[in-house]
Amino acid sequence: MGNVYVTDHPLIQHKLSYIRDVKTGTKDFRDLVEEVSMLMAYEITRDLPLADKPIQTPLCEMTAKQIAGKKLGIIPILRAGLGMVDGVLRLIPAAKVGHVGLYRDPETLEPVEYYCKLPTDVEERELIVIDPMLATGGSAAAAIQFLKDRGAQNIKLMCLIAAPEGIAKVQEHHDDVDIYIAGVDEKLNEKGYIVPGLGDAGDRLFGTK
């Protein structure tokens, strides 16, 4: 079973309270989502392997540490996942960015992929799927499946807020995927919104309704 990591970092929790607040306008919301995404990228990269690297300081030679192992890829789920990309890239600038877009088929209610553009070497990368809201878990589970169908072997999921239903869905379908979140909320309402949540993340990021 994949692990679920809920960060209790005070800066993340503090900023998340402003993200949730209905009084926070579009610009501040966008900036805060970017900042929290950057801080969460710090948490999610905690276990990256290091390798020794001989370097020369102004004083002497030394063996320093540098990140080794697989290269990273960031995969925002369209559209709200876009709001997290720049924050993650601020910490991991060399990561490649792929995009996955899904819609729900009105007949079958199944997620259907309408856009997918990934780094060519997806099977060799450690991928971080990002989406601010893990609600029903349908989109995240489907996006992860699309990545696996294209050869991805190493996937983590990073969200700001999750409903218990969403966590359960991802764990049910992808027990190899660790989930990183800043808050687990109470429930989903009848329209599929997370309660208390933050509303529609895409609308709040892009100023739409």
Ligand code: URA
């Ligand atoms: N997507 C959102 O943007 N908000 C929710 O509460 C649920 C899904």
